[in-house]
Amino acid sequence: MKEDYVASREEDLIHLESMLQRLFKITIESLEIVEETLKNPSLAAENDLSANAMLAEHLKDTIHSEALFFIAKWHPLGRLLLYVESIIKVSYDLFRIVKYAYEIVLTINMTSLSNIDEHVLLAAEHAKEMVIRSFEAFLKRVKEKAKGIEELDAKVDREYRSCLSRIASMDKVPKKDAASCIILRQIERIADHATYIARQTLRLFE
Amino acid sequence: MSNSQILIQQDKVYRKRRIINYIGLTVIVALFITAFLPLFHIVYVTTINGVKAVSKVGLLEFLTAPPNPVDPQNPGGIGPALVGTLILVVLTTVFAVLLALPAGVFIAEFRYSGMSRLTLLLALILMEFPTVLIGLTVYAIFVERLIGRYNMLAGAIALTIVVLPYMIVQISEALRHIPYNLREAAFSIGLTRFKTIYRILVPVARRGILVGVLIGLAKAAGETAPLLFTIGGAYKMVPESLLEEGGAVPLLIYHYIQQPSEAYHVLAWGAAFILMLVVMGVMLISRAVVKEVKL
């Protein structure tokens, strides 16, 4: 317990990063559950993801207060201050992603879909890849990895828009298409948060 | 009023102030010169007469030869008296340091105790004491009662009493000026009071202490009154022991200037010149030492 108190600046920073990594692990786990559920909608993973969302929220809050405490304690300036600010922002992005993952599973369960379009699954895979790439870029401080995320984001966006225009052309929207659109909308939000993380990285390690 | 007008007006004010400043400075410099005129005069007269006297026989001869005032052409020098002064100064310095160092430390380091304050008070009183009385007292005890004749030791003792208060005050001041946090530092590593004093405080104040010693030394070299009734005044030869009669430069000046013959006066002026050089030299050295003090 005392080691926590009498820590050096680097150790405090490592502590922050490790909490962020835990949050990231939860995020990826949630996205994997989403993929599983998209492949097999009868999987009742709602409770798992609800627990994940709660855990993620708690972690996010802890990271926020720890990061603020870090700033009060060490008076970081320059790049370090930006980095701590980014940790706060990234933790929020990851938390939102977990929350959307939960929403997706909730949507599938509530609408009791039996099968889901291939392109939705594809969009979900894209989104997950974006999250992994942008977060690794952030943590390993490699801005090259963060490049190209915007293109993937545009791809997911297009998927969502085409779904919207498809149901716009219909008079009566079947449950399956409506659900696909809602899910795509949530995937699109996940992709957006992944993009924010990538932008943080680019801004930070220019 | 525009900014430039303000500037111009202020400039006028400053010009007036500057003139007042010059007047003030002039007055101060004039007073300074008046105050130090006697000093310059003494140095001037002593140098003129002294150089004349010394050059009559040559510097080396003057510093080593015994006086021969019966021959106005070759009046000799002040050799034995100079040696006498040297003996007195060395003895006095040794005695005085042995007594003044503990006393100075006591005053500075136990400054809250009543005894320490009393010691300082006594030193200050002793400083104001007429030196001739000190000479008389030592005469009564050491010359008349204990030894039975004029002797160098009595002279050194009288000089020690004269010099002691100056040294005590200077040494205690030097110690007092050491920052308090050095004392705390010494105590904080578990040093005893005694070790703190001789390991830290005295070495740190050593320059200030040295200045005190030099001031005492200069005073011992220049004092006349304490020697009047103690060392007698034998200027022709160096005393064989400390219990013999002897001479000293200031006493020689005092005695010779009263003689009616010209040769005596020449010797006295030469001796005065040498004495002045020695005392001023010591003072200058002590000033230089003070400048070097750093913490």
Next chain:
Amino acid sequence: MVEYAVEVNDLHVWLGERHILQGVTFRCPERTVTAIMGPSGTGKSTVLRAINRLLDLNPEAKVRGRVKIFGVDVYSVEPYVVRRHVGMVFQEPNPFPHISIYDNVALGPKLHGIVRSKKELDELVKWALEKAMLWDEVKNRLYDLPTKLSGGQKQRLSLARALALKPRILLLDEPTANIDPVNAMKIEEAIKSIVREEGITVILVTHMPAQAVRISDFLVFMYKGKVVEQGPTRDVALHPRSELTERFMRGEL
């Protein structure tokens, strides 16, 4: 019963007529850093000087109450023994100006007979200077006088001098108040490693809340000679119970 490295119980100190400490009580577990924090003139430094009995130097000081180190009442033993085991670093860097850097560190161990040989002494001096994070800067001029060192280096030398006696307790009286931030950081790092690696118990007096938060396990907040609040550093720093502490943390006191 837990044995505390330092126990201060109902400590009162008068300096002349002034009642400087009015019943100060706190405890420091072994191998921890306790920060005593508060505005200036609150009596923080007086607490330290009561612990290692430097107050004895001031004949005006009157002390009442109990100060124990490792269960021993410091006022029941010789002050020199207490100070030998309780190191102290002062606000003003104060290495001895007349002896070399080496001798500054070596003087204590030599006079207390801690070392048996020159080699042992050399090693001890090196160790202390390393612990104070000064070794690299002075290893080539160990026999120079410390007068040429910068303020921060002088302060680290003072720290090394205290460490050379291998104290079990170290008292730090605003050690970084008069030095630049880089040196202050080095001293903070040094303090941490001393606590962790050597198991020394540290009491730090500081008027900077951020510094207290950086290096202490426990916080004691003092105001006008009294302890207002104390507890684990994070608790006191983040959730102060007293309005005074709150205001001090905000920088308004």
